[in-house]
Amino acid sequence: MHFELAEEQKAVRQMVAAFAQREIQPNAGDWDRAHAFPLELFAKLGQLGLMGMSVSDKYGGGALDTISTVLAIEELSKADAGIGVTVSVHAGLTTRIVEAFASEEIKQKYLPKMCTGEWVGAFALTEPESGSDAASLRMRARSDGDGYVLDGTKQWVTNGGFAQAFVVFARTGAAGSKGISAFLVDRDTPGFTIGRVTDKLGIRSSNTVDLTFEDARIPAAHLLGEQDAGYKIALASLGTGRLGIAAQAVGILAACLETSQRYARERHQFGRAIGAFQAVSFKIADMCVDLDAARLLLYRAAWLRDQGMPVIESSSKAKLFASTAARKHAAECVQILGGYGYTTEFPAERYYRDAKITEIYEGTSEVQRIVIARELLGRLEERMQKQRGAQPMSGAVNNGLAGIVEPAAELSPDAAG
Ligand SMILES: Cc1cc2nc3c(=O)[nH]c(=O)nc-3n(C[C@H](O)[C@H](O)[C@H](O)COP(=O)(O)OP(=O)(O)OC[C@H]3O[C@@H](n4cnc5c(N)ncnc54)[C@H](O)[C@@H]3O)c2cc1C
Numbered sequence: 001m002h003f004e005l006a007e008e009q010k011a012v013r014q015m016v017a018a019f020a021q022r023e024i025q026p027n028a029g030d031w032d033r034a035h036a037f038p039l040e041l042f043a044k045l046g047q048l049g050l051m052g053m054s055v056s057d058k059y060g061g062g063a064l065d066t067i068s069t070v071l072a073i074e075e076l077s078k079a080d081a082g083i084g085v086t087v088s089v090h091a092g093l094t095t096r097i098v099e100a101f102a103s104e105e106i107k108q109k110y111l112p113k114m115c116t117g118e119w120v121g122a123f124a125l126t127e128p129e130s131g132s133d134a135a136s137l138r139m140r141a142r143s144d145g146d147g148y149v150l151d152g153t154k155q156w157v158t159n160g161g162f163a164q165a166f167v168v169f170a171r172t173g174a175a176g177s178k179g180i181s182a183f184l185v186d187r188d189t190p191g192f193t194i195g196r197v198t199d200k201l202g203i204r205s206s207n208t209v210d211l212t213f214e215d216a217r218i219p220a221a222h223l224l225g226e227q228d229a230g231y232k233i234a235l236a237s238l239g240t241g242r243l244g245i246a247a248q249a250v251g252i253l254a255a256c257l258e259t260s261q262r263y264a265r266e267r268h269q270f271g272r273a274i275g276a277f278q279a280v281s282f283k284i285a286d287m288c289v290d291l292d293a294a295r296l297l298l299y300r301a302a303w304l305r306d307q308g309m310p311v312i313e314s315s316s317k318a319k320l321f322a323s324t325a326a327r328k329h330a331a332e333c334v335q336i337l338g339g340y341g342y343t344t345e346f347p348a349e350r351y352y353r354d355a356k357i358t359e360i361y362e363g364t365s366e367v368q369r370i371v372i373a374r375e376l377l378g379r380l381e382e383r384m385q386k387q388r389g390a391q392p393m394s395g396a397v398n399n400g401l402a403g404i405v406e407p408a409a410e411l412s413p414d415a416a417g
Contacts, residue, residue, distance in 0.1 A: 005067070012068040013075060019048060020079035028080035031205035032350055035197075037086060038205070039162060042117035050076075050087055052115025055095050059111035066240070066302040070247040074298075077251025081354040082205030084251055085361075088244030089158045090114070094121025097167050097237050098184060101224040106184055110165050122163035123241075124154040124211055125234055132367050134169075135177035135231060139213065141170035143227075147220050148172075148183065150192070150213040158361075160194055160209035163187060168211075173228045182230035184222045191216030202353030235312075240305060242315040242362050246298045249322035249358040253291045256326070256333035256351050260284050263337050263346075280336055287329045294322035313375040320368040323358035330355035 005013070023044065031038060045051050053069050055061025064072075069092060077084025095114050098121070099107060113119040130137040139152025150170055160166070166185040173179025185192060195210035225233050264275030264284060274280045301314035330351040334341035341348040359365045 005071075009065070009068050009071060012064065013071040015048065016050065016072045016075040017078075019044075020075050020083075024076065024083055025079035028083075028205070029344065029347065029350065031080065031082065033204075033344075035199070035204045037082065037162070037207050041083070042120060044117075045087060046115065046117025049115075051091055051117040051120075052095065052111070053091050055091075055099055055111055055115055059099065059107060060115040061095070061099075061111070062115075066243065066305040067299060070243050070298055070302045073244050073247035074251040074254070077248040078255045079251075080205055081248055081252050081351075081357075082203040084248040085203055085206050085245070085357075086120075086159055088241070088248060089123055090121045090163075092244035093123045093237055093241040094165060094167055096240065097123075097182070097224060097233060098165065100237075101182065101233055102184055103221050105221060110184070114165060119164035120159050120162055121165045121167070122157050122159040123237075124157045124160070124166050124168045126155050126157075127153060128155050132364060134234060135180070136175075137169060137171060137180065139168075139170040141172050141181055141183060143172065143220075144217070147217050148223070150183070150185070150216040150218065152213055153195075154211040154213075156198060156208050156361075157211055158206055158208055160211055161197060161207040166211070167224065168213075169230050169234055172230075177231040179228055180230040180234075181227050182224040182233045183218060184224055185213075185216070185218055186222075189216050189218055201356060202350070203357050238362055239310075239312045239315050242319040242368075243298065243302055243305070243311070245358055245362045246294070246301070246315065246318040246322040249319070249326035249355065250291065250294050250298055252326045252351050252355050252358070253287070253294060253322065253329055255347070256329050257284070257287050257291055259346070259348055259351070260287060260333050260336045263340075267337075274336070283329075283332045283336060287332060290321075290325035290329060294318070294325050297321050313372055316363070316368040316371040319358070319362070320365055320372070323355075323365060326351075326355040326358055 027038065042051065049062040050072055052061035053064045053072060056063045073084050073088050073092065076087055095111065098110055110119065114121055125134055127137050127139060139150065139154065141148045141150050150168070152170065154168065164187045166187070168183050168185045169180055170183065171179050172181040191214045193212045195212055198208040200208060261284060264280050265273050267274045297318040301311050301318045304314050305311045333348045334352050337346055337348045340346050343349065
């Protein structure tokens with residue numbers, strides 16, 4: 001075991017950090033106040049290779065490993081968490097799905113432009129009546145001749161206002177997780193309209209919209225993977241997508257630590273720097289410990305993915321811990337800055353507003369706990385079943401355990417876009 005980043009990973013981190021400090025961080029307050037993503041940034045992010053960082057070089061991508069991609073999202077989020085999630089949804093979720101599940105024709109058409117930043121991607125799973133319980137989604141996709149006809153609505157779609165390529169989940173079969181398919185929907189599809197922009201507490205530079213589909217016809221070639229197998233695509237992609245949100249939380253936490261350290265050295269009260277007071281310095285020490293722990297969980301999960309290992313449990317752990325820590329310490333960062341922390345003169349209040357969302361999207365913290373518990377109890381059930389072969393257990397105990405494990409699986413919490 002060693003804890004050193006590879007030279008290439010360090011280079012990615014340094015390059016993105018320098019870019020973010022120069023181009024993003026000085027403008028983050030203005031973009032937050034304007035509630036707007038600076039569209040001209042996409043070309044710059046494309047030139048840096050960040051829009052196609054997870055895509056193979058065959059389609060113009062940078063083919064970076066997962067550790068490098070989370071480092072990039074962390075550094076972007078440290079400067080502006082809204083920019084971090086914009087890139088995470090595009091490069092950590094959507095381009096990955098297109099490359100893994102689209103036909104060659106679709107990949108050739110979309111991926112090169114998505115890598116340059118000319119076209120942006122979005123992921124549309126959530127609906128007004130279906131959030132954590134994503135398997136209950138209602139939007140329909142009816143097979144019709146040589147294509148599908150989409151009807152329904154999607155809610156809170158990050159990047160939707162300017163995206164060209166939408167990964168959309170819709171029901172092609174019976175109720176439940178087995179009747180859902182995934183599609184690539186082009187922005188220019190007749191019958192597909194972009195709805196209202198959502199006004200929100202934080203990550204205001206990130207764009208969030210609703211989508212409406214009315215008799216929106218798409219070619220059969222836009223089906224991603226197999227028909228009725230879309231839910232598996234959602235599960236697999238969110239397992240990795242959550243690493244992006246954990247990275248976003250780590251970035252916010254790192255920004256809180258830097259801001260708190262600087263202020264604690266500079267601000268004097270009672271004739272001393274406030275960092276000399278134990279009440280303040282202990283907050284900063286706790287912040288630093290949680291930042292280290294969040295990074296270790298995140299980098300381990302990213303490393304596991306790079307080894308081709310399953311990441312469902314480890315990415316949920318990383319997201320749960322990092323988002324809880326970001327929310328908690330963003331509040332402490334405001335506290336350390338006192339009244340100034342509450343004003344827009346300093347970025348602490350923005351970190352405080354931005355941190356909260358990391359506990360909600362791509363699976364709430366409650367959902368992450370369900371995923372982790374289910375993995376643990378599922379393994380326990382497996383072991384017990386093996387033991388039962390040699391030493392049968394009573395039906396009552398067996399049913400008791402199933403009562404914990406199976407309903408959780410029914411809830412399908414891995415999804416929750
Ligand atoms: C700014 C923003 C951007 C977003 N971007 C996207 C996007 O790009 N694409 C997309 O598809 N979606 C997106 N979402 C949607 C997001 O993923 C959902 O909001 C999230 O999954 C939670 O769903 P919900 O809001 O419907 O909450 P609900 O599922 O209604 O949950 C409400 C509360 O009940 C709890 N709860 C629910 N079920 C259980 C359970 N079984 N056990 C314990 N507690 C439970 C939840 O944890 C939560 O606290 C976005 C949301 C926001 C706010």
